[in-house]
Amino acid sequence: xxxxxxxxxxxxxxxxxxxxxxxxxxxxxxxxxxxxxxxxxxxxxxxxxxxxxxxxxxxxxxxxxxxxxxxxxxxxxxxxxxxxxxxxxxxxxxxxxxxxxxxxxxxxxxxxxxxxxxxxxxxxxxxxxxxxxxxxxxxxxxxxxxxxxxxxxxxxxxxxxxxxxxxxxxxxxxxxxxxxxxxxxxxxxxxxxxxxxxxxxxxxxxxxxxxxxxxxxxxxxxxxxxxxxxxxxxxxxxxxxxxxxxxxxxxxxxxxxxxxxxxxxxxxxxxxxxxxxxxxxxxxxxxxxxxxxxxxxxxxxxxxxxxxxxxxxxxxxxxxxxxxxxxxxxxxxxxxxxxxxxxxxxxxxxxxxxxxxxxxxxxxxxxxxxxxxxxxxxxxxxxxx
Numbered sequence: 001x002x003x004x005x006x007x008x009x010x011x012x013x014x015x016x017x018x019x020x021x022x023x024x025x026x027x028x029x030x031x032x033x034x035x036x037x038x039x040x041x042x043x044x045x046x047x048x049x050x051x052x053x054x055x056x057x058x059x060x061x062x063x064x065x066x067x068x069x070x071x072x073x074x075x076x077x078x079x080x081x082x083x084x085x086x087x088x089x090x091x092x093x094x095x096x097x098x099x100x101x102x103x104x105x106x107x108x109x110x111x112x113x114x115x116x117x118x119x120x121x122x123x124x125x126x127x128x129x130x131x132x133x134x135x136x137x138x139x140x141x142x143x144x145x146x147x148x149x150x151x152x153x154x155x156x157x158x159x160x161x162x163x164x165x166x167x168x169x170x171x172x173x174x175x176x177x178x179x180x181x182x183x184x185x186x187x188x189x190x191x192x193x194x195x196x197x198x199x200x201x202x203x204x205x206x207x208x209x210x211x212x213x214x215x216x217x218x219x220x221x222x223x224x225x226x227x228x229x230x231x232x233x234x235x236x237x238x239x240x241x242x243x244x245x246x247x248x249x250x251x252x253x254x255x256x257x258x259x260x261x262x263x264x265x266x267x268x269x270x271x272x273x274x275x276x277x278x279x280x281x282x283x284x285x286x287x288x289x290x291x292x293x294x295x296x297x298x299x300x301x302x303x304x305x306x307x308x309x310x311x312x313x314x315x316x317x318x319x320x321x322x323x324x325x326x327x328x329x330x331x332x333x334x335x336x337x338x339x340x341x342x343x344x345x346x347x348x349x350x351x352x353x354x355x356x357x358x359x360x361x362x363x364x365x366x367x368x369x370x371x372x373x374x375x376x377x378x379x380x381x382x383x384x385x
Contacts, residue, residue, distance in 0.1 A: 080279070084323035084351075085302045091277055094264070101216055101265035105251045109259025109284055116250040116292065118215050119335040120172050126151040126338050129381060131184050133346075133374035134238045136271045145199070145235065148180035148380055151338040154208070171210035171218070174338055176243060178205040178225070181235075201228045207240050211338065214252070216265075217244040238270040242375035246331050246343045248282050248294055259284045266303065269325075269349055271371045274307055276300040276325065276349075290334045291341075298327035298347050307353060307369070318353040321366060325349035331377070343377035 080086070086094065095102065128151070133144040154173040181202040183195075204225035210218050222236040249263045260283035267278045278300050285293045302323045308315045327347025331340040351369045 080277075080299070080301050083321070084325070085305050085320050086277060088304050091303045094277055095266065100218060101249060101263060103214070103249055103251050103261055103263050105253060105255070105259070105261040106281075107258065107260050108253065109256035111256055113254035113256040113259075115252075115254045116215075117213065117335065118172070118211065118250075120153055120211075120338060121336055122153045122155070122172075124153075124336065127179075127380050128339060128341075128377050129379065130239065130242065131374075131376040131378075132235065132238055132242060133184075133372070134234060134270060135372040136370065144184035144374075146180075146182050146184045147178055147202075147235075147239065149239070150177045150179050151175075152177070153338065169213040171212045172338075174209050174211050176207045176209070176239070176339075178202050178236075178239075198229050198232070201225060202232060202235065204228075205236055207236060207243065209240070209243070211247070214250050215247060216249045217247045220244065234271060238373060241267065241270045241373060242345070243339060245280075245298070245327070245347070245373075246296070246329060246340055246345055246375065246377065248296070248331065248333055248340075255284060257284050257287055267300070269300070269371055270373060272307065272309075272349070272369065274349070274371075275303040277303050285330075290336075291332055292334065293332050294330065296327075296329045296331065296345065298325075298329075300325035300327075300347075300349060302351070307351070317356055318367070319356070321352040321354050323349065323351040327373075340377055341379070343375065345376075346372070346374040348372045 080094075081090065128149050130147045130149050131144060132147055152175055154175050181199045183199070202225060205228055206223045208221040208223065212218065220240045222233070222240055224230065224233055224236060244267065249265075251261050255261075260281055263278075263280045263282065265278055265280075267276055268274065269276055278298065281297045283295045285295055287293075302320050305320045307318050307320050309318060310316075325347065327345060329343065329345025329347075331343035331345070333340045349369075349371045353367045353369055355365065
């Protein structure tokens with residue numbers, strides 16, 4: 001008896017996820033979920049523990065007590081804001097719009113050192129199984145999925161024979177194509193046929209993106225398969241976020257074991273469509289041959305205080321009163337590969353939101369928004385002839 005999935009279609013899965021993004025603080029169940037840090041994901045490494053200040057504000061929101069908050073954007077003058085929300089001007093100062101990313105080496109590590117750079121075989125294909133989880137508003141959201149994904153470098157378009165060479169190295173055009181899609185965990189007998197059929201139609205969906213000589217993912221262009229339900233678009237967006245999160249940007253100087261560097265760039269949080277400034281610290285844990293094992297820690301900060309959410313009468317703009325977002329992961333990368341051969345990561349975003357016009361008003365009703373993303377990369381399951 002597939003009680004959990006009875007009557008659920010692909011479209012309603014996405015609708016439930018979006019509706020659950022923001023949960024009011026009225027209800028005992030909501031308070032319990034807030035106090036319990038909103039539970040854990042079904043897959044991936046242990047969830048990052050967020051700072052105690054947001055937890056205290058969540059408890060105050062649930063009890064109706066007025067919050068004690070820092071000054072807007074408070075924090076060190078040259079550091080990220082204490083409340084997790086950049087002003088638009090401060091965000092531009094931290095990373096100008098015409099600067100796609102910054103890589104700052106903090107420690108070059110131990111000898112021997114080497115310059116890391118991708119060495120892509122344009123004819124090679126890399127196949128991965130990616131387990132993807134996306135939760136919005138606590139337990140609601142899309143079920144964890146197993147996606148078969150094929151990575152290939154796209155053949156560059158032929159240009160005029162007498163064209164002058166482009167300045168600098170051109171990015172590699174990559175296409176990550178979904179070859180299969182199933183639920184990661186299923187009850188006895190498998191998923192309902194309706195849901196299984198809807199997921200199967202994701203086959204052929206793709207994510208096109210650029211991979212720079214510094215191994216930076218940019219210019220993502222998701223493509224949903226022709227017959228796929230449009231309600232499953234968040235899956236392709238979450239796949240893109242996971243690939244970008246776990247592809248390590250590489251510094252332009254030799255580094256060795258123990259080296260670590262910080263990457264600052266912009267991202268959009270899946271599900272919430274929230275622009276953030278993202279800070280990732282990559283550390284080389286070990287080097288074995290051409291395989292480099294990394295750990296990665298992530299922090300994200302809202303790029304502005306406005307968050308637009310779909311409502312029954314059109315979009316509603318809420319004010320982000322406070323935001324915290326943290327993540328952890330590990331991955332194994334080697335120069336010939338377009339994506340890490342193995343990776344395991346999770347990140348969580350939590351925010352306190354106030355309705356339009358209520359920002360700064362004592363005792364204003366506030367809501368809690370939560371988005372959780374998990375991703376696990378590995379070899380595809382063996383096939384038997």
